[in-house]
Amino acid sequence: MEKAILLLGKRSPFYLYILLNISKVPSTEVRTIELSFSQNRWTLLYNPEWVEKTDVNFVQALILHHLMHLINLHFLIKPKNKREKMIWDLAMDAAINQYIPELAAFGIPLNLLIEEGHGVDNERLFVLPPDWMPDESAEEYYKWIMKKMEELGRFDVTLVAQLREKSTDSHDSLQKIQNIDMVLELTQSDLAKAFNLYGEKLPSGIKRQVELAIFRPVLNWKDMIRRFAGLSEYGERHTTPLKPNRRYENQPGWKISHMAKLAIIVDTSGSIIDEELDQFFSEIESLSKYVDTNLVLVQVDRAVNLEMRYTKGAWRKMEIIGGGETDLQPAVDYLQEKYHPEGLIIFTDGFTDLPVVKRRVLFVLSSYYNEEFAEQARKVYGRSSVVILK
Incomplete structure (x- = not known):
């Protein structure tokens, strides 16, 4: 993990600064790596056996994958049911994997997954956006999936979602976070500090996402009332x-x-x-x-x-x-x-x-x-x- 984190730091000290505020905890309860929030801070849980047998470049890519979930504030997305969760999982991964070359190398565009209804015979499958639709948010990819499924008259994404989940994470810990206003405020504060120090050297696509996260309206009116x-x-x-x-x-x-x-x-x-x-x-x-x-x-x-x-x-x-x-x-x-x-x-x-x-x-x-x-x-x-x- 230390080697992977240092390798990620070579991409940008921005990521190292964010990781300073995240606990790194070994756990056999997770299959690979999982991001959760507890005791007023983010925690990166990792399976030490998986890390030991996995190429360090791929480990650092998957750490970045989880940091990108954080940068995009994906913990704000709360699916209403199991089917909606599957679609959101695909949309969230499409929004971030396009910026991680190690994962994009195993990527399958959303349009192929949805139109064909299955993935490829590969242990690793990482969702990418349609070729003509780069640099969009998870919300935009969610809308595209819903529209495409309506056009095809097909609404079963179970198989595709299961293939995706075998390769990455389930997002369960992100979507179960409580005290959203507190978590959001802490996260935006940490992102803003890191961005002020090292944001100028980030790739343009990621830089734009960080800016959107920092200046995104905190909560809507109903959430405030709650x-x-x-x-x-x-x-x-x-x-x-x-x-x-x-x-x-x-x-x-x-x-x-x-x-x-x-x-x-x-x-x-x-x-x-x-x-x-x-x-x-x-x-x-x-x-x-x-x-x-x-x-x-x-x-x-x-x-x-x-x-x-x-x-x-x-x-x-x-x-x-x-x-x-x-x-x-x-x-x-x-x-x-x-x-x-x-x-x-x-x-x-x-x-x-x-x-x-x-x-x-x-x-x-x-x-x-x-x-x-x-x-x-x-x-x-x-x-x-x-x-x-x-």
């Missing part, structure tokens, strides 16, 4: 003499404060126009339908102007109060002190100072947002703390 919606609805637990203790007669009982799970701040200052308010309340209404929890909402310009429990359709009768200068901090302090919410969602255009938030926070910025505010929020609270409404 980050908050999965949190506990319970607040603080404290004793009270007004409630009997079920176990001990002479002791006070316990009471759980049912606090707001999510708290929403809406910027109603003078810089916010009607179009932006429409954007905000459209998303808030969708949120009220999407999550089953208490929502407390406050409006704020330079002070808290209105507080209410938001329920479906409440926007129709809501009065908008504000129009002054912008200061989000009073609303943040008010909600944290009174409700102790697990998550704060702040709707604003960002033309104000970044507030200090002690809870989980998501800034939802209008399409007319302040770029400096967005960048500062990402630096302080993480890349997944900002959503831009389009």
Whole structure:
């Protein structure tokens, strides 16, 4: 493994820098090499017996294969069923094997695999894109496979997928990763650091993929909401003499404060126009339908102007109060002190100072947002703390 990693480093120190943040662990539980995420870091599991009997050039090529899965953020792809997984496996490999000469030498283009429905009589089979369709993403190859299968009237990819799996990996560990927002943020951060140091010397195709991964929008709106919606609805637990203790007669009982799970701040200052308010309340209404929890909402310009429990359709009768200068901090302090919410969602255009938030926070910025505010929020609270409404 050490020889293979050093050999990979000769291609580019970019790969060595990425591997510095990845644990290398021998394991007889894997057939060849497998990439997984555990204990807040990536781990490269490898079978020492397989490594020992395999040519070092091929070992380093397969390490690069897994790094390319990482660079392309393929752990974000979550197939809905077994058949869809097979198709995604083919598409993901086609997207990366074209950049690895040692694997491309054994490659079979997607069009031959799909049109003929089988591979070749070869121990090693690595999927390549159609000759006329290089340098595309896994998403584009997935679309092509689906369209081609529809044209052919053939939807069974089991045999092709099994042949592919014998030669490489199953992607199972990638597709089972939880805490996607945290994994994504760590991965993009590591890629950005490596790219800043050594990115200029990468081959053009791989360089473009790294740039896309670094600057790719972190998560979509629904994924962001799930980050908050999965949190506990319970607040603080404290004793009270007004409630009997079920176990001990002479002791006070316990009471759980049912606090707001999510708290929403809406910027109603003078810089916010009607179009932006429409954007905000459209998303808030969708949120009220999407999550089953208490929502407390406050409006704020330079002070808290209105507080209410938001329920479906409440926007129709809501009065908008504000129009002054912008200061989000009073609303943040008010909600944290009174409700102790697990998550704060702040709707604003960002033309104000970044507030200090002690809870989980998501800034939802209008399409007319302040770029400096967005960048500062990402630096302080993480890349997944900002959503831009389009």
